[in-house]
Amino acid sequence: MYEDALAGTPGVSAIGVARLHVIATSHPCACAEAALAVKGLDYRRVELVELLHRPVQRLRYGHPTVPGLTLADGEKVIGSVAILRRIDELVPEPPLYPGDGEARGRVESAEEWGERVLQNAVRRIEVALFRRSPRALLSYAEASTLPTPRWLIRVNAPAGVRVYGKLVGASDEAARADLRALPGYLDQADSLIAEGTIGGEAPNAADLQIGSSIRQLSAIADLEPLLAGQSAALARHFPPMVGHVPPGTVPADWLPSFTAAKRTAEMTKQARARRRDPEPCLRTRSTTHESHS
Numbered sequence: 001m002y003e004d005a006l007a008g009t010p011g012v013s014a015i016g017v018a019r020l021h022v023i024a025t026s027h028p029c030a031c032a033e034a035a036l037a038v039k040g041l042d043y044r045r046v047e048l049v050e051l052l053h054r055p056v057q058r059l060r061y062g063h064p065t066v067p068g069l070t071l072a073d074g075e076k077v078i079g080s081v082a083i084l085r086r087i088d089e090l091v092p093e094p095p096l097y098p099g100d101g102e103a104r105g106r107v108e109s110a111e112e113w114g115e116r117v118l119q120n121a122v123r124r125i126e127v128a129l130f131r132r133s134p135r136a137l138l139s140y141a142e143a144s145t146l147p148t149p150r151w152l153i154r155v156n157a158p159a160g161v162r163v164y165g166k167l168v169g170a171s172d173e174a175a176r177a178d179l180r181a182l183p184g185y186l187d188q189a190d191s192l193i194a195e196g197t198i199g200g201e202a203p204n205a206a207d208l209q210i211g212s213s214i215r216q217l218s219a220i221a222d223l224e225p226l227l228a229g230q231s232a233a234l235a236r237h238f239p240p241m242v243g244h245v246p247p248g249t250v251p252a253d254w255l256p257s258f259t260a261a262k263r264t265a266e267m268t269k270q271a272r273a274r275r276r277d278p279e280p281c282l283r284t285r286s287t288t289h290e291s292h293s
């Protein structure tokens with residue numbers, strides 16, 4: 001376990017100094033961290049050792065996953081969605097959910113889709129790829145603040161990935177089905193942007209939940225052509241991804257080639273049309289990554 005110096009912005013936090021329990025390169029953890037940064041809250045980031053985090057979190061929160069947030073008064077909140085909703089209650093500005101009831105409902109259901117569907121699919125894809133390329137896992141370990149020797153990670157990686165893969169249902173079959181569904185998920189994210197539920201200048205909870213998964217996919221070289229749509233820009237709310245799954249790791253017959261090719265052609269067409277007639281919001285939207293310390 002490693003406690004970072006105060007993360008977030010300096011100053012007295014409205015909720016006291018909270019502790020955020022995370023593991024490195026976890027997308028729901030990145031989502032919670034981005035939300036705390038949006039609110040400008042001070043917190044201590046406590047990094048746990050992957051897999052060993054399960055019993056620790058179960059003891060602390062009654063549930064084996066990260067992220068978990070412990071507020072200064074001892075209140076414990078487990079799960080990215082619950083964390084975002086709680087900090088939005090405690091610190092209303094800037095809002096993570098719209099004030100208007102109907103708009104809020106749309107953001108909440110997009111957030112829930114992002115958590116229940118996209119987040120899990122991305123996790124299964126990632127773990128199945130680590131099983132094929134344990135070397136890739138080493139590159140993700142660069143994001144860790146724990147002093148774990150590289151040789152130990154290298155030795156433990158194959159067994160750790162096998163165990164974790166079983167826990168999260170990341171069989172090859174499941175990952176292949178997730179990959180085939182992925183173009184549809186990205187289309188769904190693009191539609192949410194088109195209808196204005198996500199993709200605004202200031203991120204809402206659904207931007208952060210969906211964006212954290214999309215940013216996670218950006219580390220997988222074979223999926224680059226799929227990330228051609230507008231939803232790719234949601235990654236701008238996060239620091240650049242650490243880790244790289246090299247080209248050729250995804251077996252060719254797992255890739256949704258026909259759909260992906262269609263998606264790429266469509267995105268290219270849209271990009272050309274935008275260059276001819278740019279919409280104001282796209283002209284002002286930055287696609288560079290912001291870094292939060």
Ligand SMILES: N[C@@H](CCC(=O)N[C@@H](CS)C(=O)NCC(=O)O)C(=O)O
Nearest residue numbers: 026027028064065066067079080081
């Ligand atoms: N949907 C939850 C799930 C979080 C989750 O599954 N986190 C992973 C790391 S990315 C984890 O801790 N897995 C351990 C386990 O599944 O037991 C959330 O958004 O907080």
